[in-house]
Amino acid sequence: MKVLAAMSGGVDSAVAAARAVEAGHDVVGVHLALSRMPGTLRTGSRGCCTIEDSRDAWRACDVLGIPYYVWDFSERFKEDVVEDFVAEYAAGRTPNPCMRCNERIKFAALLEKALALGFDAVCTGHYAKVIEDADGNRELHRAADWAKDQSYVLGVLTHEQLKHSLFPLADTPSKAEVRAEAERRGLSVANKPDSHDICFIPDGDTRGWLSERIEMADGEILDHEGNVVGTHPGATAFTVGQRKGLRLGRPAPDGKPRFVLEIRPKDNTVVVGPQELLAVDVLRGIKVSWAGLPIAAAGSGEEFACMVQVRAHGDPVPARARVQAGADGRPELAVSLVEPLRGVAPGQTMVLYQGTRVLGQATIDSARSAAWRGAAG
Amino acid sequence: MPANTPVYLDHAATTPLSAAALAVMTRELARTGNPSSLHGAGRRAHMVVEEARETLAAAAGAHSSEVIFTSGGTEADNLAVKGLYWARNAADPRRRRILCSTVEHHAVLDTVEWLEAHQGAEAVWIPVDADGRLDLDVLGAEIARDPGSVALVAAMWANNEVGTVQPVAEAVALASAHGIPVHSDAVQAFTSVPVDFAASGLATMAVSGHKIGGPVGIGALFVGREVALAPLLHGGGHERALRSGTLNAAAAAAFARAAHDAAAALATESERLARLRDRLVAGVARAVPEAVLNGPDDAGHTGTRLPGNAHFTFPGCEGDSLLFMLDMMGIASSTGSACTAGVPRPSHVLLAMGRDEETARGSQRFTLGHTSGDSDVDALVAALPQAYARARKAGMAGHESSIRTAGTGFIS
Numbered sequence: 001m002k003v004l005a006a007m008s009g010g011v012d013s014a015v016a017a018a019r020a021v022e023a024g025h026d027v028v029g030v031h032l033a034l035s036r037m038p039g040t041l042r043t044g045s046r047g048c049c050t051i052e053d054s055r056d057a058w059r060a061c062d063v064l065g066i067p068y069y070v071w072d073f074s075e076r077f078k079e080d081v082v083e084d085f086v087a088e089y090a091a092g093r094t095p096n097p098c099m100r101c102n103e104r105i106k107f108a109a110l111l112e113k114a115l116a117l118g119f120d121a122v123c124t125g126h127y128a129k130v131i132e133d134a135d136g137n138r139e140l141h142r143a144a145d146w147a148k149d150q151s152y153v154l155g156v157l158t159h160e161q162l163k164h165s166l167f168p169l170a171d172t173p174s175k176a177e178v179r180a181e182a183e184r185r186g187l188s189v190a191n192k193p194d195s196h197d198i199c200f201i202p203d204g205d206t207r208g209w210l211s212e213r214i215e216m217a218d219g220e221i222l223d224h225e226g227n228v229v230g231t232h233p234g235a236t237a238f239t240v241g242q243r244k245g246l247r248l249g250r251p252a253p254d255g256k257p258r259f260v261l262e263i264r265p266k267d268n269t270v271v272v273g274p275q276e277l278l279a280v281d282v283l284r285g286i287k288v289s290w291a292g293l294p295i296a297a298a299g300s301g302e303e304f305a306c307m308v309q310v311r312a313h314g315d316p317v318p319a320r321a322r323v324q325a326g327a328d329g330r331p332e333l334a335v336s337l338v339e340p341l342r343g344v345a346p347g348q349t350m351v352l353y354q355g356t357r358v359l360g361q362a363t364i365d366s367a368r369s370a371a372w373r374g375a376a377g
Numbered sequence: 378m379p380a381n382t383p384v385y386l387d388h389a390a391t392t393p394l395s396a397a398a399l400a401v402m403t404r405e406l407a408r409t410g411n412p413s414s415l416h417g418a419g420r421r422a423h424m425v426v427e428e429a430r431e432t433l434a435a436a437a438g439a440h441s442s443e444v445i446f447t448s449g450g451t452e453a454d455n456l457a458v459k460g461l462y463w464a465r466n467a468a469d470p471r472r473r474r475i476l477c478s479t480v481e482h483h484a485v486l487d488t489v490e491w492l493e494a495h496q497g498a499e500a501v502w503i504p505v506d507a508d509g510r511l512d513l514d515v516l517g518a519e520i521a522r523d524p525g526s527v528a529l530v531a532a533m534w535a536n537n538e539v540g541t542v543q544p545v546a547e548a549v550a551l552a553s554a555h556g557i558p559v560h561s562d563a564v565q566a567f568t569s570v571p572v573d574f575a576a577s578g579l580a581t582m583a584v585s586g587h588k589i590g591g592p593v594g595i596g597a598l599f600v601g602r603e604v605a606l607a608p609l610l611h612g613g614g615h616e617r618a619l620r621s622g623t624l625n626a627a628a629a630a631a632f633a634r635a636a637h638d639a640a641a642a643l644a645t646e647s648e649r650l651a652r653l654r655d656r657l658v659a660g661v662a663r664a665v666p667e668a669v670l671n672g673p674d675d676a677g678h679t680g681t682r683l684p685g686n687a688h689f690t691f692p693g694c695e696g697d698s699l700l701f702m703l704d705m706m707g708i709a710s711s712t713g714s715a716c717t718a719g720v721p722r723p724s725h726v727l728l729a730m731g732r733d734e735e736t737a738r739g740s741q742r743f744t745l746g747h748t749s750g751d752s753d754v755d756a757l758v759a760a761l762p763q764a765y766a767r768a769r770k771a772g773m774a775g776h777e778s779s780i781r782t783a784g785t786g787f788i789s
Contacts, residue, residue, distance in 0.1 A: 076777070076778070103782045103784055108778035108782055112778045112779060112780050113698070113771045116770035117768070117771050160780065161782070289782065361783065362783075
């Protein structure tokens, strides 16, 4: 089939494209230009859209003998990912921009353009597996290498999107193997460092970056009993679970470190407290989607057992989940965790698994515990 | 379906090396000798360079002492614009203004912007009309406003994107009345339309080898005998001390040979290409009636447009989508504007011609050259309807995707 290989300039997407070529597909490499003013060179492991990355992607395509193009998604990326990221923080939530990019750019804007231009699928270097059943229905599963598994950030893909997705690294036992394969294939990116952090915040200083985009005002820091324990330069730059940078003059009475429990953008307040109060066991999720066909219980509203993962590199925990109608008539996901989790922030994505299979996901709207419900209720 | 023979419609980017130029080049590359050396090998190489200089000068209506060999068009433009500015400004510090057309190649445009940002120059941008033709009234008024403050005028001979031939002689007439030097980038015009350096009255004129059937890596700046210029490259004092560096004898010889042959064939070849171009324009109009030709229609072949240039806006589609579809079908074209930084920007030429950003982004340039024939045009016309339909379906960059996701719609 005709395959568009999304080439970041990194080793994973280069090897993924190589495997797609080897599998006999008709492959074209496309680098996504996500910034109107890309940096010239990479600095360490940060960023993923520099001119150097574009050149690395181009070079990989040369070696693979496939055409290479740069497609401009900078405008869409700015609206759907960057501005969404700022808006979420401004509303006191903690978003995952990589998931948003997968949802709206790589497997929406890019996929749509690819389909229009005659491609059948988009191929990426994600570590995740798509399985097709006898009826041609697709399921998303964890990669063979759980340490590198990226099914979490793909949990947002719908059945429609999965039907046009190709993840050739699915069964790779390890990243080391991918690097060795890149070396064997003569790909110069074999030893290029992995990219981390948020690509559009080049120096990695998320708070500094946000403070230039969100109006910040000094506000109070309260403890979990409502006492003022300090001040902050702007509530929205904080994240639930955060410990560092609180600058509290007075230590807690018990001498233990305090963590951000809640952010209240409306009254510009940050609530802090001891670590045990971070533990939550009741999650409510909105913007629900199913990675493939929904399981039967999703339609019937019955409770089902699953594993829940709330961050890209977090262990899944056992839970019971149920689909219910939300206030706006849209489905919501009510989840109760068997064991409480710490540091769960509204805006984060919870991905539901059964075994290796990704069932679907929802954006966490509220996270509560029986022990402490927060002053705002 | 990929075509059996690739169809090359991007001669303005680079055109194939002519067989005669290749033969000269390989012959000279096999020989040793620095043209500046005084021994036998050097004298032989010197002979090759000086013959090339005379041949090139003759092809452009210049004297051989007016030829400064450079690495290409970009270096020639840089030498002219910076060199004229520095020399004129040094002679009289009041000369700070550079009057420059808005449709120049980046080699001129960015050089002027650099002089403005770092050297105290003041750029005055002279607008163009809807066909991309320089507005002489504005140029005249800007000169008349304060002639003593003008360092130089820059006006290209023919535009690289839309092919518009500029009123260079009229611009020179306006400037020379006040002793103001004019530089012209003739990279696209040279050997496509009649170019006579002596008759033009230009101070400097840039040309390039690989646009006319010569090799990449060689170009020239014609510098009038009386023109004062400051050099960019200092060193051994080659080329009237305006461009130091060992002369590239093989490339100079091949460039001169290509220039000689192309200039000799100009009359017949330009008419052949203009007819072929008309056939292409008519074919595109049949294949995609929505397509809009940008630049002069050159009716009657009166020299208002480069004979090998056709440039269109294809409404509702992104230029790079169309380029992609045509490439997949074995046809090489161009969106018309360079994209070195990775992100394609709307063409500054089309914006200067009054087009909006979306129109500017949906453009495609087809350029013909010495290897082009009817079959190339026919292949394009045959491929265009499908390519355009798909590119149009892909839409404009920036539009919201219609694929429904968790964040944008109810998913069940």
